[in-house]
Amino acid sequence: MTTTPANNTSSYRTLFPHEPLPPTSALHLQGAFVPKRSSDPSATTSSPLATKCRCSSPTYIERTISTRLQQIMIRFGMNAASIETVEAISTAEEDVSKVRITLRSSLETRRFVDRWKRRGLCPMDILCHDDGGGGCCGECGARYGGRPIQITHVSPVAVPEDGLTNEEEDSIRWGRAAPPKFQRIINGDVEDMEQRRSVARFVYLENVSGWGVAIESTDTTTHVDEMRQCILSILNGDALPLEKLMNEKCNNNSNAYDDVNKFGSNGLVASDVQDDIHQAFQEGFRHSISLCPSLASTSLGVELFMKTDTKQKKNKTKNGLTDGSNHLYNHFHVGMRSHEDAARLIQDWQGKQLELTIDLPTSFVSLFRDKDNYIAHEDATLLDLSTSTRAIITMNKLFLDYADISLPKRVRTRLSPEAQTPGLPSRSECTSTTSHIYIPGLHLLPNYVSSDEEQVLLAVLTGPEAPWAPPQYTPSGGQIKRRVQHYGYVFDYESADVLRRDVNTNVGVDNTGIDASCCPPLPAVNWKSLDKAKEVDDLEEWIAQHVAERRGWEVLAGVIERTRRMAFSSYFEIYELKKRDGLNFDEQTAALSLNNEDSSMVEPRSHNHNHTISVQEGNEYQIESMVEPDQGTDESLKCGSSTKGTYSHINQLTVNEYAPGQGIGSHVDTESAFDDGLLIITLNGGIVMEFRKVGEDTKKLVYLPPRSLILLSGDARYRWEHMIVSRTTDTVEGEVIPRTLRVSLTLRTALTVPLEGEQAVPLSRFESTIFPPYWGQPSDTQPVVDVNTSAIIERTDLITPVTESKHVHAVYDAIATQWHHTRGKRGVLWPGATQFLENLPPGSIVADVGCGDGKYFSAILGANSYVIGTDISEALLRTASSTEKSDGNKAKAVNGPQYQRLSDEKLALSAFPAVAVADCIHLPIRSGSCDAAICIAVMHHLSTVGRRIRCLTELARVVKVGGLINVQAWALEQEGDSKRKFNGSDLLVPFNAQPKYLQASLAKTDDGASNYDSAADGKGVAQMISESYDGAEFDSKKNLVIFQRYCHLYRRGELEELVAQIPCLELIESAYEKGNHVVLLRVCGADMS
C-alpha cells in the first residue's frame, strides 16, 4: 500500500450506475475528516491551535482510514487485500475533505461503493479511536462530525474517443441524480417516428427473464443445486430465499463483531449479495454484447440501464406481491455508441435465445458451503481465489426495439426552441385548399357529385349488398386495416400490381374456387333500366332518375361513366385562368355536367346555367396559349390513351373506407399497372392528403372536401407521392376538423403488360349491369338485362344467405320479447290487411306466412276463420302462444286489446293458435289447402330476387285456385312526414333492444341463458349479449344493444314486377298504405305443383 500525495482532483469524473466499468477507477470519500476543535472556551484554552494534533495530518488520516477500511471490507465480505492506495486530498493544511481510494478492480470498487451507500457511515464511525470515546480525538479532544461521508465512484478522465462524443450531449439530458426515462418509439406522427428511429442509439430489450440456469463450478465444496435455485429466485426478483440463507449462515458470527456494529451495519446483508449478483449479471451481459459481430461499440462503450432499486423490490416480496412485471430483468435499455451499432444489435439479437455466462461473486458462493467449510466473512481473505464458479443463464427469445429518452420538458425547450413556438396547432399541420397550392397535374373539383348522389352512393356502398374483399397484405407483411374492395380488376398490394386475367374465360360460375384475381365487375350503365316507353339517352338525366329511385349501383355506374366523359383539360384551363386572375370562382360551377357530344369543348356546361363559365368580354383569355409549367413532362409521360384530358378507358374502381385514424402510406401508384390519370372521389368525410415530390423534401397538403373529385395526372401522378396520415383530426385553414368515415372511390385505367417494343394499352373492361355486383359474376357487356327474364330461382336462393340469418333471423330471435311487448300488444294493424281478413267468407283457412307474434290472429279468428301461422323465428312464435289458456280474462290482459272482442270459444282457439316454425320459402302446408293467405312485412327481409319470387310462389301453392293473397312490404317511398328517409333500397335498419327484454327472450329459447343471468359481475347483460351476437353493437351510454335488421325497400311497381313472373298469380289491386306497398293477388288456374 502506497500513499501518493496529489492535489489534482479535476481529472476525475463521476461514474453513473449505467456506465460500463473502466479498467481503472477509484472512489472518493468526501467529508469532514479533520475533527473540529470544540467551541467550548475551556477546551480552547487547554489546547491552543498552535499545537497541532496529528489527527489533522493527511498521513494520519490516510493511515487510519486504511486500517478501518480493511476491517470494513472484511465486514462487507470483500477481500481486504484488494486496497491499493489511500490518498488524502487536501487543498490546504488541516483541511482534508476528500480521500481517494483505489481498489484492485473496478468491480470491487463498485461493490464497495454500493455497500457503503447502503449504510451511510460518517467520520465519527471510521476515524474515532477506540479510546477516544464520545467521538473525540483521544489526544486533542477535537470532535469528529456525525454527517455521513459522501462516496462516489469516479474514473480518471481519459482523452475522449471519437465514439464517446455522444456522451456529453446525453448527459445534458439527464442529471446525475435522475436516471433517464426511456420510451420505445412507437407513438406519434409517422414521419416523426421514422425520423427518430433512424437516429436512435438506445435499444429496448424485453423478455430477458424466463431463465434456465446451469452452474459450473471448480469448487467442489459447494452445493450446486441449491445455488441454482437461489440464483433463479434472485433473477425472478424474489430475495427471500437468499435472506433466509443469510440468516442461517451468518447470525452466529455477527455478534463477535460488536465494534463493527456501530457502523450501523449488521455485517453483510442479503441485498449486498443480491447486488453482487446484479453486478455480475451486468458484466456478463456487457460481455455478450461485445461478442456481437461487427459492432463498433465494445463492452466498455455499452451503457446498461436497469432498474436498480432493490429496496422497493424487497418490500414487495415481503408482502408476497411478487409480480412478474416488476422483475429487475424483465426489460431494460442498452445505450449503444451509435445508431449503426444499435441497428446491428437489434438485427443480430432479435428473437435469439441468449446464453449468458456470469462469474458468481465469492460472497454468494461461500453461502453454499457446508457449515464446516463455510468461511465466514471475516476470513474472506482465506477464500481460495483460484476456484471459479460460473452460472450459465439461458434467456427467452429476446425482443428488441429502438428507444429514445423521454426528455423532461425544460430540457426539450432548451434543445429545440423552434418546436415549441406557441400558437401553432400541435396535432396536425395547417392545411390550405388547393387554391393556394400548385402541384403540376393536380386538379380538384369540388362538388363533383351532388349531395343527393352522395347519399344514394353511400347507402349502397356501406349497405348490406356491398361486397367487401377479405383483408389484403402489404409487401412488408402488414395487414391493410381499412376496408377495400376492387371492381373490374384486383390490385394486389403485396406485389403492387394489377392481377390481369382474361376477362372472357374467367367467368366464375362456380364461386367456390375464387382466385385472387377474381372480383366483382365494374358497374355499367344500362340504358334500358328505365321505363322502356321513354328512351333516355342523356347521362345526367339517367343518373338523376336513378337517384330519385334510390338505385345506388346504377348511380355508381353513372358517376363512373360521367368521369369517363369528363373533358378535364378544357375545364382546368378555365379554372386556372379564373383563379389566377383573382376572379371569384363560383364553386357551383365545379359541379358541371358533361357534354357527351363534344369532348373537346372548351366551355363545360353547368347544371345551373346561371353559373356557366364563359370567357368574359373585355377580359379575353387566350386558351390556346395557356401552357402549364410542366406540360412538357406531362406529355412525355402519358401513354396516349388519355390525351386531351379525358380518361375514357377507366376500367377499375377501388372503394376504400377510411375510418377516423386510418390512413395510407406515401406512394406513387405503380406506373406499369395504371395509366396516367388517377381520379379520386371523396364521399361523406373530407380528408387531408399529403403530397411529397419524389426525392425531395417538398411537402404540400391538400384538403379533399366531401363530394369532390381530385385528378392526379402528369407530375402529380408520376413524380409526387401521395399519402394520408393516420390521425383523427385535420386542420384546414386553421380550423380543426374531426375526421368522419370517408368513403373514397378511386377510378383508374389498368394496363396490359406490353410486348416488347409495344405500348401498354388499357385492359378490356370487365363490367356488368346486373346488381348488386358479386364475385364470380360474369361480365355483361351486352347492355340488355331485363329483370323479367333474369329471374330464375337458383338452388342457392333456397339456402338462407348470411345476410338474412345474421341480420333477420338472429335479430328477431333475440328481440322477440320486446317486439311483442312494444309492438304486437299495441295491436296496431294495417287497416287494409284487417279489412281483407274481415271480408273473407266465414270458416276460411288462412295461412299467415311470417306471422311473427301473431298480431293478426285475433282479426282472423274474429272473422270466424281459422289461422295457420308460420314464422322462421321460434322465439316470436312463442310470444304468440304465451297466452294463459284457462283464464280468459288473463288472456285479454296479456295479449292486448284486440283480443277483448273475441268470444270465449275464440279465445280457446287463440290460446293455442296454430303455429309452426317454418321458412317462408319452404312452407310446410299442403298445396291448395288454404282459402287465403297473408304475408305482411316479410318480403322486405328477403335479400335476393330469387327468394322473393320463391316466397310468392309458395304462397300461390298453398292457396286454392281462386283464393286471395295479401302481400305487404316496406316501401322505398316514405311519406313526407315520416321520420324515415331511405337513400338506398337495401340497408340495415337499427333496432334498439333493451337488456331486460333480451334476457327474457334468451331464457325462452336458449338453455344456456343462465350465462347471462350471472353477468351481473363486471359486464352488463347488454354488453355481453352484444358481444355474443355477430353484428350487434353495444351502446354503453344508453345501455342498449343495437341490432341491425336487413331490409329491402320496394320501389313503386317492384312487387308487381315480381308477381308478373309467376304465371298462376293474378294482380287484382295495388295500393300504398303508410309507407308500405300492398298487392292483392288471386291464384288462377295454372298448375302449380
Place this chain on the structure above:
Amino acid sequence: MRLLTHNFLRSNVKGTENGYPLQIEVAALNYEESPVNKEFLLNILPKVNYPALRSAVQQISHRCEPTLPEIPENLDVSDTEGNEKLDDATIVKLHRVLLDVYLVEGWLVCPDTGRKFPVKDGIPNMILHEDEI
C-alpha cells in the same frame, strides 16, 4: 298443435311426393274441452282431409286421457249439405278431435322420407336442413 292444424301440414323435404299426411309420434298430449261452435265447425269441415284426420285420431287416441271419441269411419266432409244433416253428437265428437286435443310434445314424421319434425310446447318445427332443400 291441434289435429285441425295437423290436417294442413305436410313435409317439404327434398324428394317427397306428397309428404302427407304426417305420422304422429306422441310424447305428451293435452285434452281440454272447449265450447262447441257448430257454425264454425260446419264452415271448417269441408276443408278438412277426413281420411288424414281419422288416421291421426287412430294414432293418438290410445295415448289420450280420457280416450278420444270414435268418429265415423267414412264421412264425405266436402258435401256441405250432407254436413248440415250431421247429428249433434257427431258434431261434438268432431269438435273434440279437431280442436280440443293438442299434441304438446312429440314428432311429426314424413311418410315418404321418415324425417322427424320435432314438436315442442305445441309448436312443430318444420325448418329444413340445408341438405334437405
